[in-house]
Amino acid sequence: MEVNFYKYQGTGNDFVMIDNRDESFDVRDLDLVRKLCDRKFGVGSDGLIAIQLHPDYDFEMVYFNADGSQSMCGNGARCAVAFSAFLGIIEDKTHFLAIDGPHDAMLVGGQVELLMGDVKGIDQKLGDFFVNTGSPHHIRFVEKLDVYPVFAEGKSVRYDSGYAPAGTNVNFVQGLADDEVFVRTYERGVEDETLSCGTGVTAAAIVYGVQHNQNSVKINTLGGKLSVKFNSNPDGSFSKIWLTGPAEQVFSGKINI
Numbered sequence: 134m135e136v137n138f139y140k141y142q143g144t145g146n147d148f149v150m151i152d153n154r155d156e157s158f159d160v161r162d163l164d165l166v167r168k169l170c171d172r173k174f175g176v177g178s179d180g181l182i183a184i185q186l187h188p189d190y191d192f193e194m195v196y197f198n199a200d201g202s203q204s205m206c207g208n209g210a211r212c213a214v215a216f217s218a219f220l221g222i223i224e225d226k227t228h229f230l231a232i233d234g235p236h237d238a239m240l241v242g243g244q245v246e247l248l249m250g251d252v253k254g255i256d257q258k259l260g261d262f263f264v265n266t267g268s269p270h271h272i273r274f275v276e277k278l279d280v281y282p283v284f285a286e287g288k289s290v291r292y293d294s295g296y297a298p299a300g301t302n303v304n305f306v307q308g309l310a311d312d313e314v315f316v317r318t319y320e321r322g323v324e325d326e327t328l329s330c331g332t333g334v335t336a337a338a339i340v341y342g343v344q345h346n347q348n349s350v351k352i353n354t355l356g357g358k359l360s361v362k363f364n365s366n367p368d369g370s371f372s373k374i375w376l377t378g379p380a381e382q383v384f385s386g387k388i389n390i
C-alpha cells in the first residue's frame with residue numbers, strides 16, 4: 134500500500150505525520166505504524182501521529198510510540214500543532230484533543246507553546262522522583278550527564294518491577310544553574326534514548342524548579358533547547374504548565390509499504 138506522510142522533528146524527537154482527515158489511514162493497524170517508524174525498513178522515527186477531525190476540537194492528535202503503544206507526547210503535540218498550521222486547519226492558536234485530554238497551544242515566532250495537562254504532584258520512587266505529565270516519568274539527578282550510561286540505567290529503571298507492568302520513561306537530569314538543566318531521556322515505547330522528550334523535560338523542570346524555588350526552567354537536550362514554566366499550587370499540584378520549543382517539518386513523501 135502507498136502512504137503519504139510528512140516528517141517532523143521537535144528538538145530531535147522525530148515523528149511520521151499523517152494527515153488523516155479523510156480517515157484513509159487505519160490507526161488500528163499497529164503493524165503498519167511499526168513499519169513506518171522502522172529506521173531500516175520504513176521512514177524511521179520515534180513515533181507516528183495521525184491528525185484527525187473531531188467535532189468539538191480543531192483536531193485530534195492520535196499518537197503512537199515506534200512500538201505501536203500509546204501515551205501523551207509533548208514534542209509530538211508541538212509538531213502536531215505546527216503540522217496542523219501547515220495544513221491550514223488552524224492559524225496561530227488552537228484547542229485540540231490528545232490522549233490525556235484537551236490542550237491549548239500557540240505558534241509564536243517559530244516556536245510552539247503548548248499548555249500541558251495539570252500535574253497531581255511529585256512522588257518519591259526507587260530513591261528518585263516520579264511525575265506523571267500525561268506520560269509517566271522517573272526523574273534521577275546525576276552529575277556528568279554527558280558521559281552517563283543513559284541507555285543501560287534507563288532500561289534498568291524502565292523495567293524495574295516497581296513500575297511493572299506499564300513501565301516508565303526515565304529522565305536523567307543535571308543542574309546547570311538555579312533555572313537551567315540538561316536532560317537526557319530513555320523512552321518507553323522507543324526502548325532507547327531519544328534526543329529529547331517533551332513530557333520528560335516538563336517533569337524534570339517541575340521537580341528541579343520546586344527544589345530551586347523557580348517556576349520557569351530552561352532545558353538543554355541533545356536535540357536542542359526548550360523551556361517550561363508552571364504554577365505551583367498549595368496542595369502540591371501544578372497547573373498552567375507551558376512547554377515551549379521549536380517544531381519543524383523535515384521532509385515529505387510517499388512510501389510503498
Ligand SMILES: N[C@@H](CCC[C@H](N)C(=O)O)C(=O)O
Binds near residue numbers: 205268
Ligand atoms: N517523546 C514523547 C513521549 C512519548 C510517550 C512516551 N514514550 C511513553 O510511552 O510514555 C514526549 O515528547 O513527550
